[in-house]
Amino acid sequence: xxxxxxxxxxxxxxxxxxxxxxxxxxxxxxxxxxxxxxxxxxxxxxxxxxxxxxxxxxxxxxxxxxxxxxxxxxxxxxxxxxxxxxxxxxxxxxxxxxxxxxxxxxxxxxxxxxxxxxxxxxxxxxxxxxxxxxxxxxxxxxxxxxxxxxxxxxxxxxxxxxxxxxxxxxxxxxxxxxxxxxxxxxxxxxxxxxxxxxxxxxxxxxxxxxxxxxxxxxxxxxxxxxxxxxxxxxxxxxxxxxxxxxxxxxxxxxxxxxxxxxxxxxxxxxxxxxxxxxxxxxxxxxxxxxxxxxxxxxxxxxxxxxxxxxxxxxxxxxxxxxxxxxxxxxxxxx
Numbered sequence: 001x002x003x004x005x006x007x008x009x010x011x012x013x014x015x016x017x018x019x020x021x022x023x024x025x026x027x028x029x030x031x032x033x034x035x036x037x038x039x040x041x042x043x044x045x046x047x048x049x050x051x052x053x054x055x056x057x058x059x060x061x062x063x064x065x066x067x068x069x070x071x072x073x074x075x076x077x078x079x080x081x082x083x084x085x086x087x088x089x090x091x092x093x094x095x096x097x098x099x100x101x102x103x104x105x106x107x108x109x110x111x112x113x114x115x116x117x118x119x120x121x122x123x124x125x126x127x128x129x130x131x132x133x134x135x136x137x138x139x140x141x142x143x144x145x146x147x148x149x150x151x152x153x154x155x156x157x158x159x160x161x162x163x164x165x166x167x168x169x170x171x172x173x174x175x176x177x178x179x180x181x182x183x184x185x186x187x188x189x190x191x192x193x194x195x196x197x198x199x200x201x202x203x204x205x206x207x208x209x210x211x212x213x214x215x216x217x218x219x220x221x222x223x224x225x226x227x228x229x230x231x232x233x234x235x236x237x238x239x240x241x242x243x244x245x246x247x248x249x250x251x252x253x254x255x256x257x258x259x260x261x262x263x264x265x266x267x268x269x270x271x272x273x274x275x276x277x278x279x280x281x282x283x284x285x286x287x288x289x290x291x292x293x294x295x296x297x298x299x300x301x302x303x304x305x306x307x308x309x310x311x312x313x314x315x316x317x318x319x320x321x322x323x324x325x326x327x328x329x330x331x332x333x334x
Contacts, residue, residue, distance in 0.1 A: 029207045032239045034108075041081070041237065042106050049099075051126040058106035059099035061131060063091035068160070068328035069133050071124065072098040075142030075166075075306075077247060079105035079237050082141065085313035086320070094328060097136075099127055101144070103246030105237050115250045117258075120147040121154055128158065137328045139163030141309060142281065146258065152270075153262045161327035162270040163320065166278050166306050169258045170288055207244065209235045221277040221305035222312065263292050269327045270296040273316055275304030297323065 042048070042058060049057050060080060070090065072083045080098040087096050100107035102123060103115055110119065124147065128136060137160050140148035145167015152162050212235040216226050238244060270293055274286035283300055290298035299319045304311045 029205070029209075029239060031241045031244075032236050034241050037236060037240050038106055041079075041233065046106075048106075049127070049130055051123060051130060054111040055102060055107065055123065057099050057123070057127060059097060059127065060087075061095070061097045062087060063093070063095040065095055066331065067093060067095045068324070068330050069095040069097065069131075069136035070324070070328060071128065071133075071136055071138050072096065073101060073124070073138070073140035073144030073147055074098070074104065075140075075144050076250070077104065077234065077238060078141070079233070081105075081233060082307065082310060086309055086317065089313075089317050089321075090324075094324065097127070097131060097133075101147070103243060103250060105243075106240065108240055109242030109246040113246075113249060115246060115253065117147065117150050117256060121151050124148075124151050125155060125158075134158070134331060135160050135329065137161040137163065137324065139165065140167055141165040142168055142306065145169060149263065149266065150258055152266045152268055153258065156266065156268055159268045160329050161324075162266070162268050163273070163323075164270065164286075164289065165273045165309055165316075166275060166281050166286070167272075167289070168281055168285075170263060170285055170292070171257045171260065207235070207239060212238065219280060219306045220311055221275065221303055222310075225307070225310050260292060263289070264294070267294050271320065271323045272296055272298040273308055273319060274298070274300045275306060275308045275311065276300045276302055277304060278306045280306045 045060050045062055047059055047061065049059055051057055058080065072080075072086065074080055074082045079100050083096075083098045087098065090096050101120060102108075102110035112119075124138070135158055138148045138151055139162070140146070142165075145164040146169030148162060149164065149167060149169040152159055209231060213226070213231045216231060216234065217223065220226065238247065270289075272286050272289055272293075274283050276283045286298060286300065290296055301308050301312050301315055308316050
């Protein structure tokens, strides 16, 4: 009797294993093909520029080379295409550079698996040096805002100005609004799963397009910017070889906020832009930066979420362009 019972247990386990294997094979979303992605998302004016440590950065350098220079940094799990509305408006008057940071887009994973803030700052410096930029305006959204702020702390002599668009980097203040307590859609399902031990390991092999669509829906308030092409781009570039593993590596690290004392020393002119419906980094975080930094202008946008440069491109440009005319300086003659 015991032998028969043991046989049934083993048969049940094998059947369950078979079901899991079949489910895995059905739902698995493999990496995208690197060459195909470069063809689709890396056509001119894209360049692939080698910097230190074996990294080859995917970047776009547009506008007159003798014009005031601006470098733009995307947010977590985004890519350089997120800045398209700003670049289209600015490249006639400014030299606008944007690049996929390591672990993102067509740059792919860091060769040394280093996703520390210090390494991202070093990459910004190397890109600027490679392109011959002595001084420039540096802007960033979300994670890119943190890296821009960290660069301003480390290399203030290289900057003419700083633009923070719903940027992280400050203390993770627990400032949930009253309406947020009632809003079950607050936060971001993609980021939440990436932080869940065990479950997040499945993301490297199973990343449904619907998850990306839901994550974008939860990040923005102006839903009209979310197109099938946008969802495809986020989904396909997340699955660029090595990017999903890089994402898990980044999210496995504890949040390391920049020192409030260091932030308070950043004296470079700073423009802080924020969507007042941002569910990922609440507007109170922008207000904290404005209270802490000595030389800044804060502008908030009603009815806008985490991506004001896309959700309210015309309104943010109406704020940005006069500020740039005041602070973005042309390169000095040698």
